[in-house]
Amino acid sequence: MMSGPLLALNLLLSLASQAEALDPVVVLNGLELDGSEMAFTETRSSGLLAEPLVVRGTFKRDADGLLIRETVSPRTETQILGPDFVELRRTRGSRRRFSLERAPELAALRTVLLALLDGQPQRLGETFDLAIEGEKTDWRLTLVPQTARVAERVERMTLAGRQNRLASLTLHLSDGDQVQTFFESGQREPEP
Amino acid sequence: MKSILPALLLAGLAGLAALAVQGLDLDYRIDAFLPIPSNPDQALVVDQIGGGPGARLILAAVEGADSGDLASLSQRLAQRWQGIEGAQRVRNSSELPDPGTLERLMQARFLLVEGIEERLQPAAMEAALDDRLSDLALGGRQVEALIQRDPLGLIPELAGNLASANPPLSFDGVWFDASLQRALLVVESAHPAFDSEAQRELVDKLRRSFAEIATDSMVLTLAGPVLIGLDSAEQSRSEATRLSLLGGVFLLLVLILAWRSLSLLIAGALPLAAGTVAGLTTVALAFDQVHGLTLAFGFTLLGVVLDYPVHLFGHAAGRRLDQSARVIAGPLLLGAASTLIAYLAIWSSTSSGLAQLGAFSAAGLATAALTTLLLPLLGLKPPDRLIRQPDRRIHQPGVVWVAALLALGWLIWQGEERWSSDLSRLSPIDHDRLAEDIELRQALGAGNVGQLLVLHAPDRALALSRTEATIELLRQAREVGLIEAWQSPIDLLPSPSQQTARRSAWPTADKMELALREAGPRFQTRAFEPFLDDLRALETLPELTPEYWQDTALAGRLSGLLSPVAGGWRALILPVGLDHPQALSDWLIERDASARLVQLREVSEAMVDRYRSEAAQRLLLALGLIVVLLGLRMRSLGETLAVIGPPLAAALCTAAIMSSWQQGLSLVHLIGLLLATGIGLDFALFNRMMARHGDSSHRTRRALAVCAISSGGVFLILGQSTIGMLNMLGLTVSLGVLLSWIFARLLSPQAPLR
Numbered sequence: 001m002m003s004g005p006l007l008a009l010n011l012l013l014s015l016a017s018q019a020e021a022l023d024p025v026v027v028l029n030g031l032e033l034d035g036s037e038m039a040f041t042e043t044r045s046s047g048l049l050a051e052p053l054v055v056r057g058t059f060k061r062d063a064d065g066l067l068i069r070e071t072v073s074p075r076t077e078t079q080i081l082g083p084d085f086v087e088l089r090r091t092r093g094s095r096r097r098f099s100l101e102r103a104p105e106l107a108a109l110r111t112v113l114l115a116l117l118d119g120q121p122q123r124l125g126e127t128f129d130l131a132i133e134g135e136k137t138d139w140r141l142t143l144v145p146q147t148a149r150v151a152e153r154v155e156r157m158t159l160a161g162r163q164n165r166l167a168s169l170t171l172h173l174s175d176g177d178q179v180q181t182f183f184e185s186g187q188r189e190p191e192p
Numbered sequence: 193m194k195s196i197l198p199a200l201l202l203a204g205l206a207g208l209a210a211l212a213v214q215g216l217d218l219d220y221r222i223d224a225f226l227p228i229p230s231n232p233d234q235a236l237v238v239d240q241i242g243g244g245p246g247a248r249l250i251l252a253a254v255e256g257a258d259s260g261d262l263a264s265l266s267q268r269l270a271q272r273w274q275g276i277e278g279a280q281r282v283r284n285s286s287e288l289p290d291p292g293t294l295e296r297l298m299q300a301r302f303l304l305v306e307g308i309e310e311r312l313q314p315a316a317m318e319a320a321l322d323d324r325l326s327d328l329a330l331g332g333r334q335v336e337a338l339i340q341r342d343p344l345g346l347i348p349e350l351a352g353n354l355a356s357a358n359p360p361l362s363f364d365g366v367w368f369d370a371s372l373q374r375a376l377l378v379v380e381s382a383h384p385a386f387d388s389e390a391q392r393e394l395v396d397k398l399r400r401s402f403a404e405i406a407t408d409s410m411v412l413t414l415a416g417p418v419l420i421g422l423d424s425a426e427q428s429r430s431e432a433t434r435l436s437l438l439g440g441v442f443l444l445l446v447l448i449l450a451w452r453s454l455s456l457l458i459a460g461a462l463p464l465a466a467g468t469v470a471g472l473t474t475v476a477l478a479f480d481q482v483h484g485l486t487l488a489f490g491f492t493l494l495g496v497v498l499d500y501p502v503h504l505f506g507h508a509a510g511r512r513l514d515q516s517a518r519v520i521a522g523p524l525l526l527g528a529a530s531t532l533i534a535y536l537a538i539w540s541s542t543s544s545g546l547a548q549l550g551a552f553s554a555a556g557l558a559t560a561a562l563t564t565l566l567l568p569l570l571g572l573k574p575p576d577r578l579i580r581q582p583d584r585r586i587h588q589p590g591v592v593w594v595a596a597l598l599a600l601g602w603l604i605w606q607g608e609e610r611w612s613s614d615l616s617r618l619s620p621i622d623h624d625r626l627a628e629d630i631e632l633r634q635a636l637g638a639g640n641v642g643q644l645l646v647l648h649a650p651d652r653a654l655a656l657s658r659t660e661a662t663i664e665l666l667r668q669a670r671e672v673g674l675i676e677a678w679q680s681p682i683d684l685l686p687s688p689s690q691q692t693a694r695r696s697a698w699p700t701a702d703k704m705e706l707a708l709r710e711a712g713p714r715f716q717t718r719a720f721e722p723f724l725d726d727l728r729a730l731e732t733l734p735e736l737t738p739e740y741w742q743d744t745a746l747a748g749r750l751s752g753l754l755s756p757v758a759g760g761w762r763a764l765i766l767p768v769g770l771d772h773p774q775a776l777s778d779w780l781i782e783r784d785a786s787a788r789l790v791q792l793r794e795v796s797e798a799m800v801d802r803y804r805s806e807a808a809q810r811l812l813l814a815l816g817l818i819v820v821l822l823g824l825r826m827r828s829l830g831e832t833l834a835v836i837g838p839p840l841a842a843a844l845c846t847a848a849i850m851s852s853w854q855q856g857l858s859l860v861h862l863i864g865l866l867l868a869t870g871i872g873l874d875f876a877l878f879n880r881m882m883a884r885h886g887d888s889s890h891r892t893r894r895a896l897a898v899c900a901i902s903s904g905g906v907f908l909i910l911g912q913s914t915i916g917m918l919n920m921l922g923l924t925v926s927l928g929v930l931l932s933w934i935f936a937r938l939l940s941p942q943a944p945l946r
Contacts, residue, residue: 048719055329074325177333
C-alpha cells in the first residue's frame with residue numbers, strides 16, 4: 001500500500017508532466033508504428049447513400065514507395081497511390097489509372113500515411129504546419145498543408161492518439177466533408 | 193559605254209524574273225514531286241505525307257527549370273495557346289478534354305459502348321453499382337456528380353478506349369519526357385500543312401506567347417512536320433543562296449579571266465536571264481501552283497545554257513561576233529535540240545513537280561539558245577586574243593568505250609543495289625532535324641505511323657460496318673497474340689445499323705430506374721436522376737455522323753481515320769503492339785477480311801521505284817530520239833557514235849561511281865545525270881563539228897575548257913551543301929561534266945582538216 005507522502009509526490013510528478021508542453025515532433029517520434037501495414041476502418045457520408053459508408057481495409061507500402069490501400073468492404077479492391085496517380089484494381093481484372101491532379105486530398109493522405117508506414121513521422125513537418133493539443137494520454141495533432149494546391153482541397157488533417165499509439169486520422173476537406181479513419185493494430189483478417 | 197545596253201537588258205530581265213517569282217504561289221510539299229498515285233495504297237501514302245492531321249502537328253518542349261515550375265508553365269501555356277487563332281487544339285496531358293467534348297461524349301455514350309445486354313443483367317448492374325460505392329469510398333463528394341450521371345461507369349470505359357495507348361510520363365498531371373527535364377505539349381494547327389505563310393505566323397505567335405510568360409532560363413523547342421516544312425523552306429533558301437553566291441563569284445572569276453571584258457560578262461548573263469523569265473512564264477501559265485523545288489532544280493538544269501555564251505565568245509576570238517554566231521549555230525542548236533528532247537520527256541511526267549521542272553527547263557533552254565545567237569545584235573566587241581597553244585590532240589577512243597563498258601557492267605552487277613528508294617532522300621530536310629523530330633515524337637509516344645489497316649467502301653455506312661467486321665477479326669487476332677490494341681473510327685462513329693441496334697437495346701428510363709433500385713439498394717432512390725434524364729434524351733438524339741464531333745477535341749481523330757476518297761470512303765485502323773505485321777496480314781487475308789495491312793514504307797518505296805522507272809523510260813525514249821536527230825544531222829553512224837559516246841560514257845561512269853559512293857541512285861541523281869549529259873553532248877558536238885576547221889579547233893578547245901571549269905566548279909561548290917539533295921545534285925553534275933570533257937577530248941578527231 002502506498003504511503004501518504006509517496007502518493008502526494010506521485011501526484012505532484014504527474015501534475016508536473018501534464019503541465020509540460022507537448023512537442024509535436026517528440027510525439028510523432030515516440031509513436032509506436034507497426035511498420036509494414038496498418039488496418040483501418042473509415043466512415044464516409046454521402047447524399048447519394050441511404051446510410052454512411054463504412055470502408056474496411058489495410059494500408060501497406062511497397063518497395064517502390066507506392067501506398068497500397070486494400071479494402072475488403074464495401075468490396076474487395078486494391079488502390080495503388082503513386083506520386084501522381086491512383087490505380088484501381090478491381091475484381092474481374094480491371095485496372096484503371098487516374099491522375100492525382102484533381103484529387104490532392106489523396107496525395108496528402110499518401111504523404112501522411114507513407115511517413116507513418118516508413119517509421120519517419122517527423123517528415124510530416126516538411127509539408128505541413130504542425131500544432132498539437134491535449135496531453136500525453138490523449139493528444140490531437142493538427143496538420144495544415146503548406147502548398148496552396150493541396151490547401152485548396154484540404155483544410156487540415158488531424159491525427160489523434162493516446163501515449164505512443166495512433167488512433168485515428170481525420171481529413172477535413174474545404175467543402176466541409178470529413179473522412180474519419182480509425183487505425184487498429186495488426187493485420188485485419190479478411191471478412192468472409 | 194558598250195556595256196550599258198546589255199546591262200539595261202539584264203536589269204530588265206532580272207526585274208521581270210523577280211516579279212514572276214514574287215507572283216508565284218510557291219509551296220514546299222514533298223508530294224508535288226511524287227507521281228500521281230496509281231492505286232489506293234499509294235494515295236494513302238501521299239495523303240499521309242502531305243495533308244493528314246499528322247502533317248499539321250507542332251510538337252513543343254519547354255526546359256530550363258524544375259519540374260514543378262515547368263508543369264505550371266505548361267498549364268498556363270496550354271491555356272494561352274488554345275486562345276491563339278490558328279491553333280485548333282493544344283494538348284499537354286492525357287486528361288479528358290474540355291467540358292464541351294466531354295458533354296458530347298456523355299450524350300453519345302449509349303451508342304458508343306458495346307455489350308449493352310450483358311451490362312443490363314442484374315449481376316452486372318450490381319457489380320457496376322458496387323464499383324460506384326468504391327469510387328465514393330475513395331473520391332468522396334468530388335465524384336458524386338459523375339456517379340449520379342454515370343452509375344454504370346460508361347464514361348471512364350470510353351475514355352480508356354480513346355486514350356493513347358502509350359502516353360508520355362506525367363508530372364503534376366502534365367506531359368514530360370522520361371527524364372522529367374522537359375514539359376511536352378502538342379499543338380494541332382488549323383492551317384493546311386503546305387500553307388507556309390499561315391504556319392509561320394502561327395509559330396511566331398506561339399513563340400511570342402511563350403516569351404511573355406516564361407522566365408529567362410526557360411527554353412522552348414518547337415518541332416514536328418509544320419516546323420520541318422518551314423525549316424526546309426527557309427534552310428534550302430538560305431543555304432542555296434549562300435552556295436549560289438559562292439558559285440556565282442567563282443563563275444565570274446573564271447569568265448573574267450577568259451574574256452577580260454565587263455560588257456561581255458554582262459551580255460553573257462543575258463541568255464540565262466531570258467531563259468529564266470521564259471521558264472517562269474511558261475510554268476506560271478501552265479500550272480496552278482509552283483513547287484519550290486521546281487525552281488531550285490529548274491535553275492540548275494538551266495545551268496547548261498551558261499556554256500552558250502562561252503562558246504559564242506570563245507569562237508569569236510579574233511573575228512566578228514556575228515561570224516562566230518554563224519559558225520557555232522550548227523552545233524549549238526543541235527545540242528540544244530537534243531537537250532530539249534530530254535526536257536520535254538520530263539515535262540510529260542505524271543508528277544506535277546517533274547512536269548513543271550521539264551516545262552521550266554525546256555522553255556528556258558530554247559529561249560536561252562536563241563538569245564545567245566541574237567547577242568551579236570548588241571554590237572559587242574569580241575575578245576581579241578587568240579592564244580595558240582601547241583596542238584595536243586589525244587585520240588584514245590578505246591579508253592572511252594572501255595570505261596563505258598566497265599561502268600555499265602558495274603551497274604548491272606550491282607543489281608537493285610544501284611537504286612535508292614528512300615523517299616526521305618528526296619526531301620530537302622536536314623537529317624539532324626529529322627532526328628530531333630523523331631526523338632520528340634518518341635518522348636510524346638506519338639510514334640511514326642508506319643503501318644495501317646486500310647479498307648474502302650462505296651459509302652460511309654458500308655465503310656463503318658466493314659470496320660466493325662474487321663474489329664471482330666482483330667479481337668480474335670488479339671487472343672492469339674498477333675496484335676495488342678488498335679484505334680478505329682468506330683470508337684467514335686459506329687455504323688448506322690450498329691447505332692440502331694444499340695439504341696433499341698437500352699430500356700426506357702422507368703425500367704432503368706427500377707433496375708437500378710434493385711441492383712443498388714444502398715443508394716438513395718433518386719440518386720441517379722441525371723442518368724435517367726440522359727437516357728430519356730437518347731430518344732431524340734439524332735444518328736451520330738462525323739458532323740456530331742465537329743469542333744470538339746475528337747474531330748481530328750475521326751477525320752484522320754475516316755475520310756472520303758475518290759470513289760467512296762476510306763477507313764483506317766491504327767494497330768498498336770504489332771510485332772509481326774506479316775503474320776497479321778496473312779491472318780487477315782486467310783479470313784477474307786475487307787481491311788488490308790499497308791506498310792507505308794513498302795508502298796512508298798514501290799512508288800519511288802515506279803516513279804524512277806517511269807522517268808528512266810522517258811529518258812531512254814528521249815535518248816532514242818536524240819540519236820535519230822543526231823544521225824540525221826551527222827549523216828554517218830560513226831560520227832553519231834563519236835558524238836553520243838563521250839556524254840553517254842560519262843553518264844554511265846558517273847552513275848556507277850555515285851551509286852556506290854552515295855548508297856544508290858535517287859531521282860535527284862537522275863536529274864543531275866541528265867544535266868551533265870546535256871552539257872557533255874554540247875562538248876562532244878563542238879569538239880566533233882568545230883575541231884576540223886583549223887583555228888576553230890583552238891577556239892573550241894579553249895571554250896570547252898572554260899565551260900568545263902565553270903560548270904564543273906559551280907556544281908562542285910553546290911555539292912558542298914549539307915542539304916542531301918543539293919549535295920547529290922552538285923557532286924553528280926560536277927563529276928559528269930569533268931568526265932564528259934575528258935571523254936570528249938579523248939574522242940577528238942584524229943587530224944584537223946586544213
